[in-house]
Amino acid sequence: MSGNPAYAWMNGEIIPWEDAKVHVRTEGFMRGASVFEGIRAYASPDGRQLYVFKGAEHTDRxxxxxxxxxxxxxxxxxxDLIHGMVQLLRANTFHADVHIRPQVYFGMGEDHGFDPARIEVGCVITAVERPAKPSLWNGIHVRVSSWRRIGDETMPPRVKAGANYLNSRYAMMEARLDGYDSAIFLNAHGKVAEGPGACVMIVRHGKVIAPPATAGVLESITKSTLVQLFRSELDVDVVEREIDRTELYVADEVFFCGTGYEVQPIVSVDRYTIGTGEPGSVVKRMQDLYFNIARGQNPKYSQWLRPVYPD
Ligand SMILES: Cc1ncc(COP(=O)(O)O)c(C=O)c1O
Known part of the structure; x- marks a missing residue:
């Protein structure tokens, strides 16, 4: 297929993209019994180097x-997986921003499908170029979903499982059909949880506020990164506490953060204009700082980056 990269990594080997296949009877395919990560690699400004961003934190999760x-x-x-990612990016000779997807799946189980010690487990890594969209700078319009976020007592959102993303799919389908770019979930207690594929943060009275790890959310690597950077580099206070729906409407700024959404300003929620209706100053300062670090321009944070090519 044209437009696809040449190679994937599967079960320890670099293989042609077309050969990265699983059987239709795998548990991963049939029942969403898989877990995965989304990881980015950012190109240096001259495009010579590519940096895997926080790869160790992602494989740790x-x-x-x-x-x-x-x-x-x-x-x-x-x-092994980090090494596999680096090998894969080199094999595909990427020199632009890339989104990397490691997936670990339960394979053919038959009678042993629910016995973790006896079912086979496979791993595949794919990576595709993913340039930023203009909305990253202009902002997006979101609605509060009518769907509730899954919870720790039903489908733990802390586990980045393939099947969890059906919950995200319901919210995204509804949002897109209703003319929004994305959605924000409330959790079982009616408090703000997260987006379908990102965390939510708001800015009120000069402070950044984010829901806690117990709000029915994925434990986000980007959120931890931003919390650290807000405090240490931008001198902005961060508070983790429950957020009400109506606090979204009266916030000075609202934004998503995550590997996929990066640092994404939200300019309206349920058609309430946020701040001036343009991306706010706090989120814009964070975008500058974050992308500078991710592209290898800030040596203080070079330990967050794994270079793909030899210097
Ligand atoms: C549901 C959900 N929440 C939060 C995030 C943000 O997590 P991270 O910053 O680790 O990418 C993601 C994205 O990857 C996600 O899918």
């Missing part, structure tokens, strides 16, 4: 949260 809770055991280690 994959192994020690998602796989652990689903009792998945894999032949390859976290370091």
């Amino acid at each position: 994959l192994f020690h949260t998602s796989m652990k809770i689903l009792r998945m055991q894999l032949t390859w280690t976290a370091e």
